[in-house]
Each structure stands twice: as structure tokens, then as C-alpha cells.
Amino acid sequence: RPKACIFDLDGVIVDTAKYHYLAWKRLAKELGFEFTEKDNERLKGVSRMASLEILLSVGGIQIDDASVKEQLADKKNTWYVEYISQMTKDEILPGVEDFLKMLKENGIKIAIGSASKNTMTILNRIGIKDIFDAIIDGTKITKAKPDPEVFLKAAQELNVRPEECCVFEDAVAGIEAAKAAGMKVIGVGDPSILKGADKVIQSFVGQGIELIEF
Ligand code: G6P
Ligand code: MG
Numbered sequence: 001r002p003k004a005c006i007f008d009l010d011g012v013i014v015d016t017a018k019y020h021y022l023a024w025k026r027l028a029k030e031l032g033f034e035f036t037e038k039d040n041e042r043l044k045g046v047s048r049m050a051s052l053e054i055l056l057s058v059g060g061i062q063i064d065d066a067s068v069k070e071q072l073a074d075k076k077n078t079w080y081v082e083y084i085s086q087m088t089k090d091e092i093l094p095g096v097e098d099f100l101k102m103l104k105e106n107g108i109k110i111a112i113g114s115a116s117k118n119t120m121t122i123l124n125r126i127g128i129k130d131i132f133d134a135i136i137d138g139t140k141i142t143k144a145k146p147d148p149e150v151f152l153k154a155a156q157e158l159n160v161r162p163e164e165c166c167v168f169e170d171a172v173a174g175i176e177a178a179k180a181a182g183m184k185v186i187g188v189g190d191p192s193i194l195k196g197a198d199k200v201i202q203s204f205v206g207q208g209i210e211l212i213e214f
Helices: 017-033 038-045 048-058 066-084 096-105 119-127 149-157 174-181
Strands: 004-007 109-113 134-136 165-169 185-186 199-201
Touching: 004 149, 004 199, 017 038, 017 048, 017 119, 038 134, 048 066, 066 119, 096 109, 119 134, 119 185, 134 149, 149 174, 165 174, 174 185
Parallel strands: 004 109, 004 165, 109 134, 165 185, 185 199
Antiparallel strands: none
């Protein structure tokens, strides 16, 4: 059984994936093209600037000026922050809080491993910051998923070896990152999309300790 569990934030603890999508869709619309849910899968777990690059390639738009790209990413983030600043505790995904408590009762350490620079804002809004033994977010890393940096840093801060960790992820890039870190990974979402995971769950409702027994 793993000694620690590392949770992605967006799409695992809270459904902020929908707000990221809304904000990117709004930017695409302003740039003159439609951005679909299918295209959006490629953005999940990916850093803000890398997401912008993917969005622009979907729209067939080429921008070379780095400051213009910064402005577009800032615009998206301003909208996104507007959406998440309205979030409440009820937006914690079903079963998550009970699952986290159950892990702690079983002596398992828990951490957040997210690419988002807005992690602290979200955790403060939903009021579950203190339960985590470590929080590694987009402000503490230089390499985005699928690079394993975020998860390796979390393991280090928890004082456990990578192979003693189990990651929970809703994104393909995140699953690749966890595998590259040498960790077990449980996908949260659609098994046909999250093929690389060791297991896939639809939700945390009713999940017990046996979930992380491999
Ligand atoms: C998470 C989300 C991505 C997002 C990234 C950066 O990984 O899944 O959709 O682009 O964080 O988030 P940020 O809040 O820093 O723009
Ligand atoms: Mg995610």
C-alpha cells in the first residue's frame, strides 16, 4: 500500500476544469474560432502558456510576439479568476472530503500536486487547505506536466520515495507525469481517455482504502 497520495487539484478535488474551459473558449471566440470540449482535453493538466500554444494551434493562429501571448494568457486568467472567486465549499467534488479524511485516519500522507498558479486561491475558497501535508503548485515548479517535477517535489516534501506514492489525476498529461515519476496513478474520469492509469474511477463516492491497494 502507498505511504502517500498526491492529488491533482483541477478536475480531481474541484471541478475547475469547467472554468478553465469557459475562459479558454471565451478567448478563442474573441480570436474568431470555436473551441470544443474535445480540443479542451488536450489542455487539461497543461500549464497556462502551454495551453495557450495549443489553443492557438487549434485556431490556426500564429503569434510570434511573446508579449502579445502574455497578454492573451493574462486575459484568460483574469476571466478564470473571476469565475473561481465565486466558488464555494459545495464545489468540492462528491466524496473527496471523506476520502481525504479516511486516508489520514489510515496514516497516509496527502499532498496537492497541481500546475495551477491559482491553487492557493482555490484551496482558500473551498476551505480545505489545512488537511494537506504538502502543497506543490504552479508557483513552485519550472517544468509542467507531463514532466514529473511537480509530483517528485511533493514526494520529497512528504519525505517518501516516489514508488511509495499514488497520484490521482484527471488529465492525460498528469497520468504521464505520474508514470514518469515512477508512481502509481489512479485516473478520475473517463477510462477511454485515461488509458495509461493503473485504475480509473468515476468519482470518490464510497471509495475505501482498498482503492489504493495494488
Ligand atoms: C491545471 C489545469 C490546467 C491549467 C493549469 C495552469 O493543471 O488542469 O487546465 O492550465 O493548471 O493553471 P493556472 O491557474 O496557473 O492558469
Ligand atoms: Mg486536472
